[in-house]
Amino acid sequence: MTNPTACVVVIGNEVLSGRTQDANINFLAKGLGEIGIPLREVRVIPDVPETIIATINEVRAKYDHVFTTGGIGPTHDDITSECIAAAFGVPWEPQPEAWARMAAHYAKTAEGAAAFNPARQRMATMPRGASLIDNAISIAPGFTIGNVHVMAGVPRIMQAMFATLRTTLKGGDPILSRACYSVGAAEGQIAQGLSDIQARYPDLDLGSYPFYRSTGNGVAIVAKGTDAAKAEAAIAEVTVLFESLGAGVIQGEPA
Amino acid sequence: MTNPTACVVVIGNEVLSGRTQDANINFLAKGLGEIGIPLREVRVIPDVPETIIATINEVRAKYDHVFTTGGIGPTHDDITSECIAAAFGVPWEPQPEAWARMAAHYAKTAEGAAAFNPARQRMATMPRGASLIDNAISIAPGFTIGNVHVMAGVPRIMQAMFATLRTTLKGGDPILSRACYSVGAAEGQIAQGLSDIQARYPDLDLGSYPFYRSTGNGVAIVAKGTDAAKAEAAIAEVTVLFESLGAGVIQGEPA
Structure with a gap:
């Protein structure tokens, strides 16, 4: 719906x-x-x-x-x-x-x-x-x-x-999110690959958010939508994308 | 201007x-x-x-x-x-x-x-x-x-x-503010008097903001505008209004 x-x-x-x-x-x-x-x-x-x-x-x-x-x-x-x-x-x-x-x-x-x-x-x-x-x-x-x-x-x-x-209030399916992040990665390195993943998951909203912490800079990717399986599949693909750069990946959002 | x-x-x-x-x-x-x-x-x-x-x-x-x-x-x-x-x-x-x-x-x-x-x-x-x-x-x-x-x-x-x-950027006169507050006062007690003060200072924006702190509840009044003298005069009138209720008044905003 x-x-x-x-x-x-x-x-x-x-x-x-x-x-x-x-x-x-x-x-x-x-x-x-x-x-x-x-x-x-x-x-x-x-x-x-x-x-x-x-x-x-x-x-x-x-x-x-x-x-x-x-x-x-x-x-x-x-x-x-x-x-x-x-x-x-x-x-x-x-x-x-x-x-x-x-x-x-x-x-x-x-x-x-x-x-x-x-x-x-x-x-x-x-x-x-x-x-x-x-x-x-x-x-x-x-x-x-x-x-x-x-x-x-x-x-x-x-x-x-x-x-x-x-x-x-009568709402629809809850909006849920799945995320992963990589310390050391830069948005400019993953932008094309991320755009390809977004194209494969048109029902999801795939957001890219750089972060700047004392523990290191990096990028967090968040998939939002109503279908948990799709959000998990998209984040699995993002994980592979980060790893292809030789970057470490952590599931979830940076604390 | x-x-x-x-x-x-x-x-x-x-x-x-x-x-x-x-x-x-x-x-x-x-x-x-x-x-x-x-x-x-x-x-x-x-x-x-x-x-x-x-x-x-x-x-x-x-x-x-x-x-x-x-x-x-x-x-x-x-x-x-x-x-x-x-x-x-x-x-x-x-x-x-x-x-x-x-x-x-x-x-x-x-x-x-x-x-x-x-x-x-x-x-x-x-x-x-x-x-x-x-x-x-x-x-x-x-x-x-x-x-x-x-x-x-x-x-x-x-x-x-x-x-x-x-x-x-070419701006106008800076927007400045003056304020006072009273612990223990309630907005409903000063509303009419405050409305009268606002009417006397049409160039100012007089805002009333209840606060809830562990040190006590109360009301802060903030006068904003480009004319410091008018803002100070309005806050002086608000101070008198608070005092007429028997409430203590502190100049400035609550920390």
Whole structure:
């Protein structure tokens, strides 16, 4: 079967300014591969309504699933939720379940019911038709509308949301990988042979990655696909290719 | 003056598969801010010719500068250079200076002139009109064509290329930041006051970032812009806002 596809949209000036090193892209890339919904594109965009709306509408038409991170907190720069409503052309309104949960939560705090103030009420306000994405860490949920899954930007909260979400998504065969590497080899020596191997395994994605370590420079070759036997066969051929250069080969990726 | 704008395009299946944690986005975000060419968008795209060509043509029309990373090595999955030529509608041909340099380099290796094989010759093949971006680490240069700057994906080589490139780019005023934070404060308590401060400083980008540390949770507020005095004034107001809650405030960002 053909795997469904994913796009991640990172929403936040802090990643674009360099203030924050994104950690969500790599986490989602791995997690989506595991459930057979390979990540095909990432956009990092600023907290600008027109940009968010236009980007969401472009990528939700193009990919089977869209995952957003960031911009769902209570402050003025958290505008993802209302922009998603605008993108879908639906009202942005209190989500009854989220509202009830958050009202009950804040009522129990020292400040009492007043703590569920307008800023926090925004976190319980969602596009009409949204269903909640629960998480074990924060009281504020993410949500799904159509094929768009809206999650927090804080990595540990995003990860908790994705842990819930992934069990509900229907993916294809998991994307798996096999690899080998050779210390001392250079990409320029194996490029032609590697290209020939790639041509014999059109279903695999054969990647070549030079590495530079204190223990030596070399090249790692990674075969990715849904068929383990094919990935193993391709890496066996790469092993022979490395050995034909007189280079030692180690199975797996360099540590 | 208005600052010129930048877009970064990360080209590589390895970032989308999760095999590689990107380190270039954050480096370029900071470096571009320093030279006053703020990063406005990032795309991470696969090694697919049509995607690369369409993305480059979209973003080079939209931003003042485009910086690509990845896909300029000698192997079959390195297709950035020919795709950039296709995007600009110019021939992809030997770049005389790069060709001469690389031929001389490989002639001195143990293998001799034959080491400058067709795979390595691809690294000296560029869109017509490209000018070289030198670097102190690898013999293969990056290049600039029009407003598109094509760099390596390996971080230390990319960084060496950017070190050369940044001296040639005409930016605007540097983007600087001022910050303060409060352990124990919650975003939901300061959201309204912060929104009011943002409204008084429309030229600044005021960001609110919750943090979760073993030493305590809290909120950091960062003001970014080109006017240091305004950024300092805004952070002074945020300090008063935090203090009005009875919270302690520390200047700068949490370590």
